[in-house]
Amino acid sequence: MEKEITINGLTFVPYISRDEIREQVSRVAGEIRRDLSGCEPVFLCVLNGSFIFAADLIREVGIDDCHVCFVRYSSYEGMNSSGKIKQLIGLTEELEGKDVVIVEDIVDTGLTASNLMDDLRRRRPRSLRFATLLHKPECTKTGFIPDYVAFSIHPRFIVGYGLDLDGKARNLPDIYVIKEETEDR
Numbered sequence: 203m204e205k206e207i208t209i210n211g212l213t214f215v216p217y218i219s220r221d222e223i224r225e226q227v228s229r230v231a232g233e234i235r236r237d238l239s240g241c242e243p244v245f246l247c248v249l250n251g252s253f254i255f256a257a258d259l260i261r262e263v264g265i266d267d268c269h270v271c272f273v274r275y276s277s278y279e280g281m282n283s284s285g286k287i288k289q290l291i292g293l294t295e296e297l298e299g300k301d302v303v304i305v306e307d308i309v310d311t312g313l314t315a316s317n318l319m320d321d322l323r324r325r326r327p328r329s330l331r332f333a334t335l336l337h338k339p340e341c342t343k344t345g346f347i348p349d350y351v352a353f354s355i356h357p358r359f360i361v362g363y364g365l366d367l368d369g370k371a372r373n374l375p376d377i378y379v380i381k382e383e384t385e386d387r
């Protein structure tokens with residue numbers, strides 16, 4: 203893991219290693235497998251940030267009858283939430299009567315997640331669950347609590363393992379945090 207990286211002039215330092223990620227993704231996958239074994243779950247992955255988490259998680263869950271689809275629902279520009287929730291796009295899968303697991307990279311204010319849950323409930327799935335790689339519970343504006351969380355973290359801006367700063371750093375195998383904010387998780 204690199205000691206420090208610079209993205210758009212900002213310095214980031216290592217925060218969560220690929221080994222820790224693998225361990226927690228495996229734990230979450232086990233929880234999902236336990237809750238949904240015998241079902242044909244639909245994993246609804248929220249692009250772009252969840253693509254790496256989703257790929258690792260879904261393979262680790264190991265339910266061969268599952269379906270995988272992708273939607274987009276971005277509300278972020280740079281490092282601050284714009285607070286604007288945009289329209290859900292790309293959903294073509296029929297969800298009525300299905301067991302749906304939303305796969306997200308991070309829940310910050312929870313606005314995106316709450317909106318998405320409301321949107322999807324209207325499509326009458328049999329069950330609807332929410333899995334996220336990261337959760338910043340102190341940032342919530344909605345009280346939304348995800349069903350599955352790999353890591354609960356303090357309000358810090360992070361990148362890597364799918365998460366970006368202005369589209370950059372999604373490729374990093376480890377998670378990095380902005381340098382000024384490196385106290386305990």
Ligand code: IMP
Nearest residue numbers: 278309310311312313314359360365366
């Ligand atoms: P929310 O609607 O405020 O919960 O924002 C969720 C979205 O904000 C995520 O899907 C990310 O795209 C983005 N986001 C929130 N925090 C971070 C971060 O620390 N790094 C990168 N993106 C973030």
